[in-house]
Structures are given as structure tokens and as C-alpha cells.
Amino acid sequence: MTVSVRWVLAQKALAMELRAGASGLDREVSFAHTTELSDPFRWLSGGELLLTTGLRLPLTTPERVAYLGALNDAGVAAVGFGTGLSFSEVPSDLVEAADGLGLPILEVPLPTPFAAVVKLVMNRLAEQQYDAVVRASRAQPRMTRAVVAGGAAAIVRELASATSSAVVLLDDMGRVLEHHPRGSGIGVLDDIRALTEEKGSVASRVAMTKAGVSISVQRIAIGSATHGHVAVVGPVLGNVDHILVGHAASLLALDFEKPARVQSAQDKLNSVALSLVLSDLDGLAPVWSQIESAAGGDGTVRAVTVNADTVTRAERVLAAMSARSTEAGRQVFGQRWKTRVTLVVRGSDDKAFVQSTLASLDVSERRRLRVGMSAPHPVESLEQAVQESRLAASSASAGADPVEFGSLVGGVLLAxxxxxxxxxxxxxxxxxxxxxxxxxxxxxxxxxxxxxxxxxxxxxxxxxxxxxxxxxxxxxxxxxxxxxxxxxxxxxxxxxxxxxxxxxxx
Incomplete structure (x- = not known):
């Protein structure tokens, strides 16, 4: 987080005046502190607003010019020179040297304490940090929603908005998949690709172009598999911005993984279909393996059959039961045949669970349904479980509680x-x-x-x-x-x- 020297000078409460280095007013201040050391250079990291009364200022002009040059080389953003103590005004040789360097010198009048300058600057930096955290806390949920609603393109758009930068998404071959705003960032595409091709295990890299534009590249990967890279082009990113880039990269990795998971599920389904076509005993093994995932911890299943009065209502029944199973974190094993719906559930599931699968339907619709469930059976006895559930559903009254096969009076006759x-x-x-x-x-x-x-x-x-x-x-x-x-x-x-x-x- 930074503020410009121009912003500091504009704070009327400090009553500071610009005495030199007007060409450097857009320099960025990241910290403000005081020093009276004659050689503070080794302790400077750049971006400081350095406040001094000149107590240890060198005595000769060449030494003062060298002193100011060393501050400039250390990356000092500006010098706040306090007058009224060691000096009544800013020395003219400092003014001349600062103008040549483009290093702003701000005169701090005696009534303005250095502590007030430090406090005002640091408070403003803290406000910016807080604003950035709030911005991130709002941007992260938007990105998370974006991956569901709009996929990679929506994530790129949200990241560009959150960081006020251009964002470019590339696949693992360096081809552009998405970019926002439209057309932005493409001009530095060669620089982006050069960063992605650098060797090493570092997940993110940052570089500056010759034009002074910052490029931050984050690898999109899950485990050792790299799916691509996301690049943010624009102003230098702060710590919070880097967190947002990392969050976006994680979401993009999940989005890249979705097709792979869908393909895996499709492959498994294709294997089951092929087994059914071959229809020999060994070939059906994948089918039973698939059905086994419907069983509970004891390895048993129940069949639930719902008889509706119309095909449309049966379709809504299957949709409601499937949605409830998905909410419970289970795979859905359901089938509709005309007005009859059959669902396979765990052997430990009771009538309450079956009722909960239909709870989203209107009461008027539930009054038209007859529901039956089988006794618990091993997976290999699924056919018997289905037959029991159908008989139980046929014996149920419309709108009544599910009928369990074991409780049927006369069930032996129908068996x-x-x-x-x-x-x-x-x-x-x-x-x-x-x-x-x-x-x-x-x-x-x-x-x-x-x-x-x-x-x-x-x-x-x-x-x-x-x-x-x-x-x-x-x-x-x-x-x-x-x-x-x-x-x-x-x-x-x-x-x-x-x-x-x-x-x-x-």
C-alpha cells in the first residue's frame, strides 16, 4: 500500500511546502519515519518519506549533494526537512541538487511535529490495507459463485475487477483461453509466455516490462498436473491482490478438473453399458461393482418404489428423490418407468429418510403417491428387493406413510x-x-x-x-x-x- 508524495503535500493540516523536486511528486510513499543519522542509507528499503531537521547534515555542498544522491539511490520517495531548529530554511544547495534528481523536498514548519506527519501517512496506509482486505473478502465469494455460474470466463472477469488489472488465462500450451477486459494484456503476451516457460517449481512469478508494467503469473495446477497459467497485468500487486490471484488460480484448477471428472464418470458408464451388451457373468462384474456404491456400511440396500398417477408427476418424484440423495452426498440410483419410480437406498435407511426424499413436493402431490420399500437385502439380491418394494407400493394407500414389505398383511399370498x-x-x-x-x-x-x-x-x-x-x-x-x-x-x-x-x- 502506498500514497503519493503529491497526496502528502496536499494534506493542509501539515502545512508543508514543496521546496524542490517537483518532477517527483508522483513517487510512492510506503513508510514514514525520522532520522538524524549522517549515513542512514544501509537501513533504507525504498519508498520512505524521510523526516530530518538536518542535525547531522554534511557541512560542504559536495558532501550534501552526495548525501542527497545516496538517499535517492536508496529509493527514498521524498525528504521532509524540518525548519526552525537546525536550519531556518532548506539549504539552497540541497534545493538545487534535489531539483536535479527529481527528489521532492518538503519543508516541515516548526509547529508541525514529525509525529503528526508519520501518524497521518501511516493511518492512510492502514486505511488502504483495511480497504484491500474488505475488497478481498467481497471478491472471494464473488469468484466462488462465478466458477459455478460462468466457469473460467467469469473468474477471469471477477479477478480483473478485483485487482483493477488486465487478466489473461492461458492453457498448458500457452494458448489464450480468456482475457478481460477484452483485448487487454495481449500486447505483453510474449512476456507472459516467457514467464510461464521458466524452469523451476515456483508457482508464481513477477516481472516488469520495459514499459514499466507489472506482470504476475500464477501456475494453475493440481498435484503435478499443470493445466495452465493466469497472468495479471497492470499496477504492482499488493499482498491482498496476490491472495486473490491465488484464490482465482485454485478455482480455475477446479474448473479445469471438471471435464476430467465428467470424462471419468462417462468412461465408467460406458464400461457398464458394454458389460450389459456382452451379458456374460464375468462381464456383469462392473455393473454389480457400480451398484455396490449404493449400499450402506453393512453392505445392504433397500428398494423404494413410488407409484404416481401421471407420468409428469412421476418425473417430478424422481427429480425430488434424486435431489435429496445428492444433498445427502450419495450417488443416485433411480429409474422411472411410465408412472412408477424406483430408487435404491442404503439398507439402513428408514421410512423417515424416504419421506424426506419427497418433502420438496407439494402436499397435494404427495396425496397422489403410493410408496413402498423393501426389507434390507445384499446387493446381489437387488431384484428381490425391487419386487418387494413394488408389491409394498401397490398395497399402500395414496398419501399415506411408506409401506414396508415386512409389515404387509397378506404379503405371503402375493409372494x-x-x-x-x-x-x-x-x-x-x-x-x-x-x-x-x-x-x-x-x-x-x-x-x-x-x-x-x-x-x-x-x-x-x-x-x-x-x-x-x-x-x-x-x-x-x-x-x-x-x-x-x-x-x-x-x-x-x-x-x-x-x-x-x-x-x-x-
């Missing part, structure tokens, strides 16, 4: 293949024509039949579940009876149709 075959025959003769009618006419006869049977023939309850008027439901039931030739006033017919619907997973 027998011979029973399911008989019910499938009934379903083919009765439910299948209704499904075809719905497909052809855009109606909801199957869903209406299920709601009516679940409500044990109570019109008000069934209509409420469907969200329709009871007269609308009566019209649908009449259509069902005429389409498949049944009498739904008969309790035995209702029971047989309900079992057929459950067996079909409807």
Missing part, C-alpha cells in the same frame, strides 16, 4: 408365483382394457378405480383422494363398469380387482 399368475390373468382381462382406454382418451379410469377400491367403495373418500367432485367419480366408475363388464357394488368383485391392481404394481 407366491402361482397367485401372481392368477391375478395377472384377472388383470389382463380387466385392468388392461382400462389402461388402453386411458391411453387412447387421456382419462384416469385406472387411478379412479384404485382410489375407489382403496376407499372400500366410499364415494366421498375416493373423490377427495383424487381431488375431484363425487359426481365426476360416479361418472368414471360407470364408465369402468361398462368398459370391462363388472358390477362394483359386489364386494367380491372389488376385492378381486384390488388384488389384480396390486399384483400389477398399479
Amino acid at each position: 407366491h408365483a402361482s397367485t401372481r399368475e392368477a391375478l395377472a390373468t384377472v388383470g389382463e382381462a380387466t385392468v388392461s382394457p382400462l389402461e388402453k382406454y386411458d391411453t387412447a382418451n387421456g382419462t384416469d379410469l385406472v387411478a379412479s378405480l384404485r382410489a375407489f377400491l382403496d376407499a372400500n367403495g366410499h364415494w366421498e373418500s375416493a373423490a377427495s383422494t383424487l381431488g375431484v367432485h363425487r359426481h365426476t367419480l360416479r361418472s368414471r366408475i360407470a364408465r369402468i363398469e361398462s368398459t370391462i363388464g363388472v358390477d362394483l357394488d359386489d364386494a367380491r368383485v372389488r376385492a378381486e380387482l384390488l388384488l389384480a391392481l396390486i399384483a400389477r404394481g398399479t
